[in-house]
Amino acid sequence: MLHLKLALPLLALPRPVKRAAALALDVCLIVLTVWIAFYLRLDEWVRLSGEGLYQPMWAVLASGLIALPLFITHGFYRVIFRYSGMTAMKMVLRAFALYALLYATVVGAIGLPGVPRSVGFIQPMLLLLAVAASRALARYWLGGLYQNIFRRMNLPSAVIYGAGRAGRQLAQALSHSHEMQVLAFLDDDERLHGHVLNGLPIHSPRDLHGLIETRGVRTVLLSIPSLPRQRRNAILADLCPLRVAVRTLPNLSDLSQGRVSTADLHELDVDDLLGREPVAPIHTLLDKNIVGKVVLVTGAGGSIGSELCRQILALAPAKLLLIEQSEFALYSIHQELELRLAGRTVLLPLLASVQDDERLREIMSTWHPDTVYHAAAYKHVPLVEHNPAAGIKNNVLGTLRTAQAAAEHGVANFMLVSTDKAVRPTNMMGASKRLAEMALQALADTGTGTKFSMVRFGNVLDSSGSVVPKFRQQIRDGGPVTLTHPEVTRYFMSISEAAQLVIQAGAMAKGGDVFVLDMGQPVKIMDLARRMVELSGLTVKDEHHPEGDIGLEVTGLRPGEKLFEELLIGVDPKPTDHPRIMKAHEEFMPWAEFKEHLKVLELALNMNDVGAIRLMMRRMVGSYTPSDDIVDWVYLEQNAQAAALA
Numbered sequence: 001m002l003h004l005k006l007a008l009p010l011l012a013l014p015r016p017v018k019r020a021a022a023l024a025l026d027v028c029l030i031v032l033t034v035w036i037a038f039y040l041r042l043d044e045w046v047r048l049s050g051e052g053l054y055q056p057m058w059a060v061l062a063s064g065l066i067a068l069p070l071f072i073t074h075g076f077y078r079v080i081f082r083y084s085g086m087t088a089m090k091m092v093l094r095a096f097a098l099y100a101l102l103y104a105t106v107v108g109a110i111g112l113p114g115v116p117r118s119v120g121f122i123q124p125m126l127l128l129l130a131v132a133a134s135r136a137l138a139r140y141w142l143g144g145l146y147q148n149i150f151r152r153m154n155l156p157s158a159v160i161y162g163a164g165r166a167g168r169q170l171a172q173a174l175s176h177s178h179e180m181q182v183l184a185f186l187d188d189d190e191r192l193h194g195h196v197l198n199g200l201p202i203h204s205p206r207d208l209h210g211l212i213e214t215r216g217v218r219t220v221l222l223s224i225p226s227l228p229r230q231r232r233n234a235i236l237a238d239l240c241p242l243r244v245a246v247r248t249l250p251n252l253s254d255l256s257q258g259r260v261s262t263a264d265l266h267e268l269d270v271d272d273l274l275g276r277e278p279v280a281p282i283h284t285l286l287d288k289n290i291v292g293k294v295v296l297v298t299g300a301g302g303s304i305g306s307e308l309c310r311q312i313l314a315l316a317p318a319k320l321l322l323i324e325q326s327e328f329a330l331y332s333i334h335q336e337l338e339l340r341l342a343g344r345t346v347l348l349p350l351l352a353s354v355q356d357d358e359r360l361r362e363i364m365s366t367w368h369p370d371t372v373y374h375a376a377a378y379k380h381v382p383l384v385e386h387n388p389a390a391g392i393k394n395n396v397l398g399t400l401r402t403a404q405a406a407a408e409h410g411v412a413n414f415m416l417v418s419t420d421k422a423v424r425p426t427n428m429m430g431a432s433k434r435l436a437e438m439a440l441q442a443l444a445d446t447g448t449g450t451k452f453s454m455v456r457f458g459n460v461l462d463s464s465g466s467v468v469p470k471f472r473q474q475i476r477d478g479g480p481v482t483l484t485h486p487e488v489t490r491y492f493m494s495i496s497e498a499a500q501l502v503i504q505a506g507a508m509a510k511g512g513d514v515f516v517l518d519m520g521q522p523v524k525i526m527d528l529a530r531r532m533v534e535l536s537g538l539t540v541k542d543e544h545h546p547e548g549d550i551g552l553e554v555t556g557l558r559p560g561e562k563l564f565e566e567l568l569i570g571v572d573p574k575p576t577d578h579p580r581i582m583k584a585h586e587e588f589m590p591w592a593e594f595k596e597h598l599k600v601l602e603l604a605l606n607m608n609d610v611g612a613i614r615l616m617m618r619r620m621v622g623s624y625t626p627s628d629d630i631v632d633w634v635y636l637e638q639n640a641q642a643a644a645l646a
Helices: 002-012 015-042 056-073 086-110 119-153 165-174 205-215 229-242 283-288 303-314 327-340 357-367 381-386 388-408 428-445 467-476 495-507 525-534 591-607 610-620 633-645
Strands: 157-161 181-186 200-203 217-222 245-248 294-298 319-324 346-351 371-374 413-417 451-456 481-483 513-517 550-554 581-584
Touching: 015 056, 015 119, 056 086, 056 119, 086 119, 157 165, 157 205, 165 181, 181 205, 181 217, 200 205, 205 217, 205 229, 217 229, 229 525, 283 495, 294 303, 294 357, 303 319, 303 327, 303 371, 303 413, 303 495, 319 327, 319 357, 327 346, 357 388, 371 388, 371 495, 381 388, 381 428, 388 413, 388 428, 388 591, 388 610, 413 428, 413 495, 428 451, 428 591, 428 610, 451 495, 467 481, 467 525, 481 525, 495 513, 495 581, 525 550, 591 610
Parallel strands: 157 181, 157 217, 181 200, 217 245, 294 319, 294 371, 319 346, 371 413, 413 451, 451 513, 481 550
Antiparallel strands: 513 581
């Protein structure tokens, strides 16, 4: 680091001083090269003072009078050393060719008293080497350093909120960052204000507005992983109006062992705004159906399925069977889980569709799983609305086939991942999920050895099809952020929390249970979009702020969409051993009656009779009230073709 300490003062000098320093350096090189030329000629060192037979000062004076005017007129001292390249070197060679000719004429041809004539030929070569080396050294030593300093001066400015251990480690990790430069710490502790930590001042959060105005701060790095959620949300609310981008470290429980690094920083998670204080899991519930057992997950490559697999693997099952119909999704989750493998868990990636009952029975009879988590489903409301037969086959028949195979082969626990859209559904996806719930309730009522249960919850953040990644990308692209209706309201939960609660709910099942997760307060999607824009350091463009950065565009409700979602069909949910999990009492159809209705539904599905399909869904799911006309693509095209022929 010594070269940095020497170089920084030089780079800070005014340009005239730097030019004078370069000129002084060349004078020193002239003296040095004359002295060395005398040594090479005489094979002994002579005094520069000129005592005795030889007079080196005449050679020095002649060199200075010839070289320095040439150097000045050829722009030697206008060239910036650190940027000197081939053009500058050509200029040096031209100047030295002229210098060598003049100096050799004066010293070698005309002669000077006390100066060997051969010095006139030796010294120009030495001076060329010395001057060229000095310029190359300046380029090597100062060039990269100056460019690094210049780049850092032009990097986005940031402050770290939190001067604790994580904040200090983050500041150290960012000290050589090419993404941003950290100017200061912010901290709520008044005792720290005015002090300096690792060369950075510590300010009160109230000073942030001034730092934005005077120092151009554009990013706030939240480095307070242990802070309670309520205080964290209050800080974010204070940051929203300041037009700063917010990036954060994950919770302490999510940080790996060791030092904090820039890789730990990520864009602000929306669950930082929407989530509640997490409740510690009940480990006996987590372990009950997994530790040392054979566990099967359907839809293992999906958003919920993959997170279930991650958390199940951490609980050390004997075997984890991954069932997925998408080859790429199965490959991706299998590769990821293999990197996490510890202990003796056996991972088995199995390509299969939940509608293929023969394949399911083959898998169940081979490995005899103890626990099944059924996450395979088509969940995108508009897509299922446009393709209802495919959605029902997958969500209803696929669930039933998987459940029947599980019962036949002695599976102890079967948990269906359901959705809040199953409550008083207005779309085919929600109706199909409610019918899947009813299928399991009916099976459980027959007294099988398998404990069938289901867990119902709302939207999970950052899942495939979620508005969160869509909004984030639209903000990156400069907008507009599109939403279907200004009054749309949804429940949200993080993927990790949802998966953890699914596992714990399954451990409490007695058979036929409908569990409902506590999703907290519902969130208006319009408010979510605004907060995401503001915490990206941008402003919302609307009628009150036409100069804003990102517009919000309302596109209209899509087929089957509701303004509000619910979690319960009935009333008076019962508490369970977990504070975030409730048990609902939902009416269902006995198995014998359900089976007869299902035969008619299957017949309509196989014929793709959309009218009959909708009629049977309304009969079986009494709370289903379609909100739109039939929008099945095949049905619409067939009707259009028939009308054209009429």
